[in-house]
Amino acid sequence: MFAEAIMYHSYALSIVEHVKLREMLSYLQPKVRHVTRNTILRYCLLEHERLKSFLRECLSExxxxxxxxxxxxxxxxxxxxxxxxxxxxxxxxxxxxxxxxxxxxxxxxxxxxxxxxxxxxxxxxxxxxxxxxxxxxxxxxxxxxxxxxxxxxxxxxxxxxxxxxxxxxCCAHILNLIVQSGMNVIDDSVLKVRGAVNYIAGSDSRLCVFDKCVADSQCNFIGKLRIDCPTRWNSTYLMLKRVIEAKEALILFGTIDLSFDYVLTDEEWKIVEYVCNFLEPFDCITKLFSGSDYPTANLYFPYILAIEKLLVLGHNHKVPSIQDMASAMLVKFEKYWSDYSIVLGIAILLDPRYKNVMIRSALGRLYISGEVERRVKEIREAFIELYNFYDTSPSSSLPPRENGKKQSSDGFGVNSLFEVRFFPFDFLFTFQFTILTYINNFFVRLLGFRNM
Structure with missing residues (x-):
């Protein structure tokens, strides 16, 4: 159990030799036998091998x-x-x-x-x-x-x-490259914010003055200012977000500290807010792409479409700094768009909420009609080819057909399934699923099964 606790909580192995911990264990059980870090290491390795063997057995089946x-x-x-x-x-x-x-x-x-x-x-x-x-x-x-x-x-x-x-x-990595290209042409107002945060965080006395400014300005800022890392764009977004929350306190700090050379004008504050709002959706999409507890392949087309729309809107923005950022990001976006695997398009076909309608809609916003049809056809043919590969694979887990005969194409084969489940049945399926969900929730509340 001690080895399991060390592995579960990432304790240091030396914890078994801590004097006060040993005193507590001896108090709980005077006959306890204390172990050294080498002994507990052997127990941890044995537990690791046990778990590894269990995982290997699961993977073999x-x-x-x-x-x-x-x-x-x-x-x-x-x-x-x-x-x-x-x-x-x-x-x-x-x-x-x-x-x-x-x-x-x-x-x-x-x-x-x-x-x-x-x-x-x-x-x-x-x-x-x-x-x-x-x-x-x-x-x-x-x-x-x-x-x-x-x-x-x-x-x-x-x-x-x-x-x-x-x-x-990696979608998250490509998204990071796209945003990093925009951060390379970042506005001087953001650089001014970075200098202000570094100036305040560089001295305990200035931090105390800033905390007093937060209290006197009665703003809703809680916590501390964040210093960004130039190689991580989301840290810049978080820095801007925290600074905007502490706007009143920073303005008051600039009137108290005469050596503070990073006072922002009203126009510069607007630019900082524009940049922060522009980066916020990218931060949300990055978190979605980086998720590990849910499927992410089916999120590809909708959010790539959202990214493209954000960049187009930014390219036409009234603020020049936003235009420069979006233009640089659009160049990188167009470079990596064609490098995505069409297997992610197949994931959309298998999602009953999207299917072929989403693919046509997404590609239609990026390419002319002839190119859209060519790419849709390519995804469809790849889907059928991949289905046939698994259908004829010796390791397929599908039940064997009677008499070893192949199903007729007039039945529910892959081609008929591909055609039938397309528009308008995509929306009908989603509508039916939504109605059934509401009916189920109604009866759950009616019968009092909420807590079961």
């Missing part, structure tokens, strides 16, 4: 394929680490995400080296024949890694459609 996420990370000591995460739907149709490895990755860290390292990790878990896709960032080494990895995994067992959908670029 898995009927579906597995999608992987690979990420390279450098600690403050410049030591490199590699994380491998598995995403899959278990045999009970529950979405699961499991960290498989967090390993030290020594140099060199070229694409070929990363590929060999990842292949070894996948084989260690016995998943080399169940791979569907690999999601990673847009670093050049990762592109090389994906090409080499696809070739190696294809030799173990053919990937779906020869690995056509193997490489999926």
């Amino acid at each position: 898995l009927n579906s394929r597995v999608c992987f996420t690979c990420d390279c990370w450098s600690a403050c000591t410049s030591r490199g680490f590699l994380t491998l995460t598995a995403h899959f739907v278990d045999n009970n149709w529950n979405l699961k995400s499991r960290f498989l490895n967090f390993r030290y990755f020594p140099p060199p860290r070229r694409g070929v080296d990363i590929s060999l390292f990842v292949v070894g990790l996948i084989k260690e878990w016995g998943l080399e024949t169940k791979v569907f896709s690999m999601t990673c960032d847009n670093a050049g080494a990762m592109d090389v890694m994906v090409r080499r990895l696809k070739s190696d995994l294809h030799s173990f067992r053919p990937l779906p459609l020869n690995g056509r959908f193997f490489h999926v670029r």
Whole structure:
């Protein structure tokens, strides 16, 4: 139980040797045998092996394929680490995400080296024949890694459609690149805010004066000002948000401290508010794309459409600084739009709320009608091809057909399903689902089953 507590709460192993903790344990049970950090380490490793064996057994019984996420990370000591995460739907149709490895990755860290390292990790878990896709960032080494990895995994067992959908670029990372390009042309008013926050946070005496200004101005600001990190755009958004909440206090601080050279004019405050409001939707969408407890592929088209709309509105904004930011972000947006995998379009087809209508609507706002039809046809053909791949796969979990005969195309095959469930039945299905939800909630309240 001590080992489980250490692993669950991320305690240091040395906690078992703390004097006061040992005194408390001896008080609770005088016959207790105290252990050293080396002993508790062995217990932690045994528990780790037990959990690892349990996860390996679950993965071995898995009927579906597995999608992987690979990420390279450098600690403050410049030591490199590699994380491998598995995403899959278990045999009970529950979405699961499991960290498989967090390993030290020594140099060199070229694409070929990363590929060999990842292949070894996948084989260690016995998943080399169940791979569907690999999601990673847009670093050049990762592109090389994906090409080499696809070739190696294809030799173990053919990937779906020869690995056509193997490489999926990280939506959150691309969104970060888009916003970072806009932050490079940020307005001088935002730089002035950054200087004001650094000035106040750089001295305890100035912090005390600022706290007094917050109390005297009676503003709704609670907490502290945030210092942003230039490499993380969302920290700049959070800094602006906190500064706007403390606007009255900052104005009062500027009248008290004569050395404060970062007093903003009314026009500059308006620009700061415009920039903050412009960045807020991107922060919300980033959080949605980064979620791990719910499916995110079906969010792709609606929110990409929302991003495109925000950039177009910003491009036509009355404030020049917003126009400059949106223009720089539009260039990056157009660069990465064509790089997305069409497998995310297939996810929209499988979502009964969207299906083909959403794809046509989203693409129609970005391309001319001829290009829209070509891309819709491409997604449709890929969907049918992928369905047929799973339908004929030896590992398919679908029940066998009688007499080994294939279903007629006149029945409920993939082609008829694809056509029938399109407009206008998409909206009819959503309407029926909404009505049934309201009816269910009504009877729940009527019969008093709310707490059951």
